[in-house]
Amino acid sequence: MLNKTYTPGEIETALYEGWESAGAFAAKPDSNAAPYTIMIPPPNVTGSLHMGHALTFTIQDTLIRWRRMSGRDALWQPGTDHAGIATQMVVERLLAEEGTTRQALGREKFLERVWQWKGESGGTITRQLRRLGASLDWPRERFTMDDGLSAAVREVFVTLYKQGLIYRDRRLVNWDPKFQSAISDLEVENQEVRGNLWHITYPIDGEEGRFITVATTRPETMLGDTAVAVHPEDERYKDLVGKFAILPIVGRRIPIVADEYSDPEKGTGAVKITPAHDFNDFAVGKRHTLPMPSVLDREAKVTLAEIEDAITDIPGLAETTFLRTLEGLDRGMARKAIVAELERLGRLDKIEPHIHQVPHGDRSGVPIEPLLTVQWYANAHELAQPAIKAVEEGRTKFVPQQWENTFFAWMRDIQPWCISRQLWWGHRIPAWYGPDGHVFVEKTEEEAQAAATAHYGTETAIIRDDDVLDTWFSSALWPFSTLGWPEQTKELARYYPGDVLVTGFDIIFFWVARMMMMGIHFMGDVPFKEVHIHGLVRDEKGQKMSKSKGNVIDPLDLIDRYGADALRFTICALTGPGRDVKLGAARVESYRSFVTKLWNASRFCEMNAIAPDPDFTPDQATLPLTRWILAALNDTIVEAGVALEAYRFNDYAGACYRFTWNLFCDWFLEFAKPALASAGPEATEVKRTAAFVLGRILRLLHPAMPYVTEELWNRFGYGAPNTLIATAWPQAEPVPGAEAARAELDWVVRLISEVRTVRAEMNVAPSQLGAILLKDASPESLARGERWFEAIGRMARASSFGPLDSDVPQGSAQAVIGEATIVLPLGGLIDLGAERVRLQKERGKIAGEAEKMAKKLGNADFIARAPEDIVEENRERLATMQAEIARLDAALSRIATA
RNA sequence: GGGCGGUUAGCUCAGCGGUAGAGCGUCUCGUUUACACCGAGAGGGUCGGCGGUUCGAAACCGUCACCGCCCA
Numbered sequence: 001m002l003n004k005t006y007t008p009g010e011i012e013t014a015l016y017e018g019w020e021s022a023g024a025f026a027a028k029p030d031s032n033a034a035p036y037t038i039m040i041p042p043p044n045v046t047g048s049l050h051m052g053h054a055l056t057f058t059i060q061d062t063l064i065r066w067r068r069m070s071g072r073d074a075l076w077q078p079g080t081d082h083a084g085i086a087t088q089m090v091v092e093r094l095l096a097e098e099g100t101t102r103q104a105l106g107r108e109k110f111l112e113r114v115w116q117w118k119g120e121s122g123g124t125i126t127r128q129l130r131r132l133g134a135s136l137d138w139p140r141e142r143f144t145m146d147d148g149l150s151a152a153v154r155e156v157f158v159t160l161y162k163q164g165l166i167y168r169d170r171r172l173v174n175w176d177p178k179f180q181s182a183i184s185d186l187e188v189e190n191q192e193v194r195g196n197l198w199h200i201t202y203p204i205d206g207e208e209g210r211f212i213t214v215a216t217t218r219p220e221t222m223l224g225d226t227a228v229a230v231h232p233e234d235e236r237y238k239d240l241v242g243k244f245a246i247l248p249i250v251g252r253r254i255p256i257v258a259d260e261y262s263d264p265e266k267g268t269g270a271v272k273i274t275p276a277h278d279f280n281d282f283a284v285g286k287r288h289t290l291p292m293p294s295v296l297d298r299e300a301k302v303t304l305a306e307i308e309d310a311i312t313d314i315p316g317l318a319e320t321t322f323l324r325t326l327e328g329l330d331r332g333m334a335r336k337a338i339v340a341e342l343e344r345l346g347r348l349d350k351i352e353p354h355i356h357q358v359p360h361g362d363r364s365g366v367p368i369e370p371l372l373t374v375q376w377y378a379n380a381h382e383l384a385q386p387a388i389k390a391v392e393e394g395r396t397k398f399v400p401q402q403w404e405n406t407f408f409a410w411m412r413d414i415q416p417w418c419i420s421r422q423l424w425w426g427h428r429i430p431a432w433y434g435p436d437g438h439v440f441v442e443k444t445e446e447e448a449q450a451a452a453t454a455h456y457g458t459e460t461a462i463i464r465d466d467d468v469l470d471t472w473f474s475s476a477l478w479p480f481s482t483l484g485w486p487e488q489t490k491e492l493a494r495y496y497p498g499d500v501l502v503t504g505f506d507i508i509f510f511w512v513a514r515m516m517m518m519g520i521h522f523m524g525d526v527p528f529k530e531v532h533i534h535g536l537v538r539d540e541k542g543q544k545m546s547k548s549k550g551n552v553i554d555p556l557d558l559i560d561r562y563g564a565d566a567l568r569f570t571i572c573a574l575t576g577p578g579r580d581v582k583l584g585a586a587r588v589e590s591y592r593s594f595v596t597k598l599w600n601a602s603r604f605c606e607m608n609a610i611a612p613d614p615d616f617t618p619d620q621a622t623l624p625l626t627r628w629i630l631a632a633l634n635d636t637i638v639e640a641g642v643a644l645e646a647y648r649f650n651d652y653a654g655a656c657y658r659f660t661w662n663l664f665c666d667w668f669l670e671f672a673k674p675a676l677a678s679a680g681p682e683a684t685e686v687k688r689t690a691a692f693v694l695g696r697i698l699r700l701l702h703p704a705m706p707y708v709t710e711e712l713w714n715r716f717g718y719g720a721p722n723t724l725i726a727t728a729w730p731q732a733e734p735v736p737g738a739e740a741a742r743a744e745l746d747w748v749v750r751l752i753s754e755v756r757t758v759r760a761e762m763n764v765a766p767s768q769l770g771a772i773l774l775k776d777a778s779p780e781s782l783a784r785g786e787r788w789f790e791a792i793g794r795m796a797r798a799s800s801f802g803p804l805d806s807d808v809p810q811g812s813a814q815a816v817i818g819e820a821t822i823v824l825p826l827g828g829l830i831d832l833g834a835e836r837v838r839l840q841k842e843r844g845k846i847a848g849e850a851e852k853m854a855k856k857l858g859n860a861d862f863i864a865r866a867p868e869d870i871v872e873e874n875r876e877r878l879a880t881m882q883a884e885i886a887r888l889d890a891a892l893s894r895i896a897t898a
Numbered sequence: 899g900g901g902c903g904g905u906u907a908g909c910u911c912a913g914c915g916g917u918a919g920a921g922c923g924u925c926u927c928g929u930u931u932a933c934a935c936c937g938a939g940a941g942g943g944u945c946g947g948c949g950g951u952u953c954g955a956a957a958c959c960g961u962c963a964c965c966g967c968c969c970a
Contacts, residue, residue, distance in 0.1 A: 006935095190969095190970090405902070406901090406969090413969095505967090506968095536967095542910095573921085574910080576912075579911085580966090580967095582911095590921080590922060590923095591921095596935045596936095601932065603932050605932085607932065654921085666937085757938090760940075761939075763926090767928090767930085794930070795938095853917085856953085859953060861954090862953040864953075866916075866954075873917095874916080877917070
């Protein structure tokens with residue numbers, strides 16, 4: 001006997017272990033079934049499950065379970081990402097607590113420590129995925145730093161290097177002073193900062209008393225100025241172009257150049273050019289072949305080393321004693337000191353408050369310092385071309401399609417991808433240097449050594465590059481590296497390309513684009529046929545969840561409180577294509593009711609000895625009731641399948657919800673009660689049908705609510721224990737006489753609803769039973785009413801049912817159903833005035849609509865131009881409404897004369 | 899500045915040329931032996947504004963406003 005309420009906490013773990021130990025999640029590379037592959041976006045190994053994960057993994061699990069049930073050989077590839085910076089930060093924080101640092105430990109010991117940490121704590125996220133019910137093929141779990149995946153990384157790096165698609169270059173990079181590493185453009189976030197625009201006067205060389213005023217947001221970088229730029233068309237400065245200014249504080253003589261970069265509308269129209277610390281200035285510097293001295297080091301502290309030769313002591317303008325005090329000063333301190341000095345020297349024209357965008361490291365949160373360094377780059381532009389083409393040709397489709405625009409916009413203007421990071425945790429770049437700096441890129445040290453020996457003609461010591469690769473470099477290989485590449489495995493041949501990649505839009509550039517590039521380059525085919533981009537999870541108010549706002553909801557907490565099924569179903573129900581999901585505990589709580597409803601309906605079935613009968617098929621149904629519910633089930637099966645095909649999880653959830661609750665529970669089980677209480681062939685058919693339909697409901701809901709459905713599957717013995725997961729997805733099956741059954745049951749539903757409405761509006765207590773009389777009813781209607789009297793009696797609180805041939809009794813309420821008028825003799829219970837008002841209101845509503853309709857049909861243009869069937873439909877509707885009005889008028893006149 | 903998305907019932911959203919809908923919430927009634935995590939019923943919207951196309955517009959086009967996001 002099922003308990004009165006469902007308690008997910010008690011059964012979820014056991015069910016999951018049951019599936020996992022039975023290998024229910026396993027792909028079957030040897031089967032004949034068509035494969036269906038989803039590669040998990042590998043969560044950071046440092047991570048724990050947040051709502052964003054819950055959303056994306058619920059969607060993926062729903063898809064994978066559905067396809068698995070549909071007969072596909074489903075592979076959902078699990079794994080985690082080594083997450084270079086994030087993981088290094090976590091372990092460095094631990095070291096800090098122990099009062100040490102990674103530098104003190106040394107690279108080797110530090111890496112050992114990270115691996116140790118990974119061994120102890122890296123399994124959190126995968127345990128949490130299990131709680132969510134994610135049916136990942138765990139024995140295939142991969143980690144981006146596994147031996148196999150590392151081999152793939154080296155293979156790709158070496159190949160691209162030898163193809164000239166990876167190269168070293170000295171250029172300006174986004175430097176994160178906190179991590180002291182380069183980061184890619186994508187890891188930079190612009191933040192609005194309230195700052196100042198400092199107007200500084202630079203004297204013109206050789207023209208006593210003349211100066212040019214530059215406006216800058218970063219006075220501290222002026223030490224590295226090598227020019228002042230003005231717009232070539234700017235009349236104010238035309239005569240100064242070609243002359244020189246003296247850089248205050250430093251004393252360097254710098255040219256005034258004409259360059260279109262300088263905007264006459266902004267500031268003073270003259271800008272200082274610091275090529276080594278600003279991307280725009282770098283471009284100007286290149287155009288005018290300016291020197292590019294760095295004046296900030298890797299910690300963003302002032303360094304004078306590269307401007308030593310330019311330092312000139314000019315009393316009152318550039319005093320070396322002051323300049324020397326800047327050495328080693330943090331950039332913020334240096335700004336203050338320089339501004340104060342300019343003030344003292346009388347070179348500060350004005351200070352304007354100014355709001356501007358400042359690039360920040362997305363993980364460190366500190367302002368980025370553009371820095372001239374040598375880094376490794378991938379030629380993203382060239383790799384992007386085939387990826388663009390693949391999307392243009394529809395070999396990979398985005399759903400919703402609008403995201404293709406985002407993808408194209410970025411890919412068509414893609415910049416070189418800086419792939420080296422000055423970190424320790426990650427894939428160390430397979431590059432070695434000889435004593436003269438000659439680089440040898442090979443997969444192993446032995447090969448590099450051999451190459452060096454060949455190159456120098458004698459065995460020569462080489463040292464390995466210290467840098468590691470951007471974490472996204474290995475992620476980019478995920479769709480094939482996880483399947484064993486560069487080995488040509490059976491899995492690789494079978495599961496590549498994947499069917500769909502499911503992810504959020506925030507990761508299109510970081511990951512999707514790069515998988516497309518690498519997949520096409522190395523596999524010769526796209527990594528996935530579709531990319532499903534879903535929305536973001538937000539809180540109930542639509543705010544982004546963040547720790548600082550304190551509005552973060554923990555999915556594990558929701559699972560504890562309401563069960564994984566409730567959370568999963570809520571996510572499905574709220575996930576429309578491309579829409580953000582606003583989610584709060586209240587939402588999950590209300591969908592938990594649905595889980596309970598299903599449980600209780602099952603409990604009712606159990607109480608009535610409803611048990612699965614494997615020999616039952618829908619074509620055996622003979623009764624209107626069973627045919628009706630089976631036909632409706634067919635509609636639902638079709639609806640659910642169409643919705644899932646289109647990634648419309650809300651429609652899928654909605655279709656199942658409505659069928660289960662509003663049809664199966666609210667009507668079918670209620671109608672079935674009389675039959676269930678009896679014995680005989682009718683009772684048997686109703687029970688067999690109920691069991692059949694319940695079984696189909698469990699199958700339909702399983703992808704979204706795996707636990708409760710599997711539990712019920714087991715309790716009812718629909719199949720061997722824990723096999724719902726592997727049971728066939730339902731197909732619509734022919735139901736004989738479905739149309740007639742539908743007409744009959746729809747009529748009964750309408751009759752009951754009408755009677756209920758009238759009684760409720762007339763305030764008739766449910767305990768007060770009454771007769772239902774039909775006036776002007778066809779024999780068919782009367783027969784239906786009699787056939788269903790038992791159910792009608794219970795559901796509409798009726799004591800009798802029959803035709804009314806005589807006059808309407810005094811004190812009757814009336815309502816219209818088709819050709820007939822329902823008469824409820826309520827005697828003294830009824831307020832005639834209220835009944836009149838009610839009928840008039842009803843009449844008014846219909847008359848209003850009829851009037852609109854008549855007007856429409858009176859429009860010659862409408863008759864002439866609208867399609868035939870629309871006109872016909874409108875005519876019929878008008879006729880129906882007019883008949884109804886006539887019946888309501890009759891009902892009203894009866895009251896008037898009564 | 900460029901681009902994308904949104905604006906429909908109190909809330910969350912569906913509908914995307916032919917009768918304005920759902921869930922939740924609200925109100926009223928009700929413990930009728932599956933379920934109060936329940937049942938029955940009701941109220942509630944000039945579909946952001948303005949133009950246009952059309953026999954017909956919530957839907958299509960234009961424009962404006964506001965909100966959100968991405969890129970510079």
